[in-house]
Amino acid sequence: MLFRSMSKIKKTKRFLYPLESVLKVRDIREKQEQDKYKKAEELAKKELEQEEKLKTEQAMQYQQLLDMMTQKTLPDVTYIKLRKAHLEGLKEKVEEQVKVRQEAEKKRDDQRDVLLKASKDKKIMEKDKEKSRLLWKKLIDKEEVKFLDDIAAIGFNKKGSD
Numbered sequence: 785m786l787f788r789s790m791s792k793i794k795k796t797k798r799f800l801y802p803l804e805s806v807l808k809v810r811d812i813r814e815k816q817e818q819d820k821y822k823k824a825e826e827l828a829k830k831e832l833e834q835e836e837k838l839k840t841e842q843a844m845q846y847q848q849l850l851d852m853m854t855q856k857t858l859p860d861v862t863y864i865k866l867r868k869a870h871l872e873g874l875k876e877k878v879e880e881q882v883k884v885r886q887e888a889e890k891k892r893d894d895q896r897d898v899l900l901k902a903s904k905d906k907k908i909m910e911k912d913k914e915k916s917r918l919l920w921k922k923l924i925d926k927e928e929v930k931f932l933d934d935i936a937a938i939g940f941n942k943k944g945s946d
Contacts, residue, residue, distance in 0.1 A: 799920050803912070803913070810909050813906075820898075824896075827888050831888040842874045849871065
């Protein structure tokens, strides 16, 4: 995709990657996506903790009601109705929190996909940079050998003419 032929690589003393600015942008984008992923991960974790907290409270309330019902003296019917209404409200909160947690996990998973794409894009650029650097090195080595051959030929011709 980004592969360049040896003729396009410039013979400079120092390797200069022509797409360095693109590589920097991709590096910055990857870091931004990592930050977004961390935030999404923290939010999903927070929502899971909230869900577990509500479920624990719900289980505790059910246990208290069960304990009350197993006692020798039954509580007032109005009190039982109030407890039932409270438990139904808790059940709705738990169901709502499950949806919130699932949405947070979906956002986290979507962000992970975006992060993976950004990482792949950056790695592609890094591999292209490395290939370009190797081609540049080969070109420089070839030019150096050519220069040394020219010097040797000049020296040989000079000795031959003496």
